[in-house]
Amino acid sequence: MDIFWGILILEMLSLVSNKSQMLVKTKFSIKDLENLSGIKAHTIRIWEKRYGILKPSRTETNIRAYHLESLKKLLNVSFLYQNGYKISKIAALDKKELKNLVAELAITKTEEHSIFNFKMAMFEFNQQLFAKTYNALLEERTFPEVFQDIFIPLLTDLGILWQTGTIDPCHERFISEMVKQKIVLNLESQYHKNELKAPPTFALFLPYREIHEIGLVYANYLCVSHGVNTIYLGGNISFNSLKEVIKHHEDIQFLSYLTVEPSHQTIQDFCELYNATIGPNNKNELWLMGGKAKEAVNENLPENIKLFTNIPQLTTALETLKKR
Known part of the structure; x- marks a missing residue:
């Protein structure tokens, strides 16, 4: 799965959620249950009639309406069913037996069950469940592995659920902020683990209106974890402001994460404006990531502009810098 797709989904959801009324969904349609569980609505109806699931x-x-407890039960049922258990056997389990069987299977189906738990944490706004699930993952995986193997599929799922109207903006915001917290915490720990190397230093920024920064925060984490000095500027930074950074650093490169911006110009125009503002020598490289960067891979860009369409590309480039 493309890691940038998951981040793109998250950033676009954040953009919309800031403009949306924050409502908490407590009742779900049968279509919502289909979207969340992967079990077709027709099958759910049969299970209700035949097994009383x-x-x-x-x-x-006379339209079906389901509460959160029904959703939680169906997700447990779906988890077992999709892992080979017959619905007749699942239906015969009481609440405790169902929970215990799910917990037993979760030992060998870590990724699936972790995403299930994160979704439950989202619907319940349960920070403790999120933290417990996350800490259990860290016992066997590194943070980059958790981010790529668990968080990105989770965020991609949330994108689909939001598009179908199954979840509310407040649910997405809860998860996005929890994920961002984990990136920042791991970033802080890298300063103690890695000796930052000599220049070049990277200044990370987002242009105007590109205000959602999950992708940029993670890029900052990757830079620091590879021993690269960074100056984190955050969002709404103009090219003129970047000139102030250059005054204090002789060997400086810039990195930006473009999801929805530039929206009124091409990437080529964006890059030409960067060079026109920063200076005629084009000695300060600009590294671009995100969905907009992926769209520009075939454009004729200045030599000092580098496009990265996935995390492995960025990681390789950072490792090359580290060996200098």
Whole structure:
């Protein structure tokens, strides 16, 4: 799975959620349950009728409505069913037996169950469940592995769920902020583990209106974990402001993460404006990441502009710098 796709989904969700009314969804349609569980609505209806798996309430127009407890149960049922258990056997389990069997299977299905737990943490706004699941993953994986193997598929799923109207903006914001916290915490730990090398130093920034910074924060983590000095500027930075950084650093390069910007010009125009503002010698490289960078791979860009369409490319470039 492309790691940038997951970050792109998250950034776009954040952009929309800032403009949306924050409502908490407590009732779900059968279509919502289909989107969340992967079990077709037709199958859910059969399970209800034949096995009594769920007992939905009905609206005034006789449409099924499900509460959070029904969702949680169906996700447990789906987890077992998709791992080979027969629905007849699952239906015969009581609440405790169902929970215990899921916990037993989770030992060998770590990724699937972790994503399941993170979704449950999202719907319950349960920071403790998020932290418990995350810490359990760290016992066997590095943070980059957790980010790529778990967080990115999770964020991609959330993108699909948001597009179908299954989750609310507040659910997405909860998860996005929890993920961002973990990146920042791991970034801080890198300063103690890695001896930062001599120049070049990277200044990381987002242009105007590109205000969501999960991708940039993770890029900063990667730079520091490879021993590269960084100056983290964050969002809404103009090219003129970058000139102030150059005054204090002779060997400086810039890195930006472009998801929705530039929206009114091409990447080529964006890069030409960068060079026109920073100086005629083009000695300060600009590294670009994100969805907009991927779209520009075939454009004729100045020599000092470097595009990175995935994390392995960026990692390789940082390792090359480290060997200088």
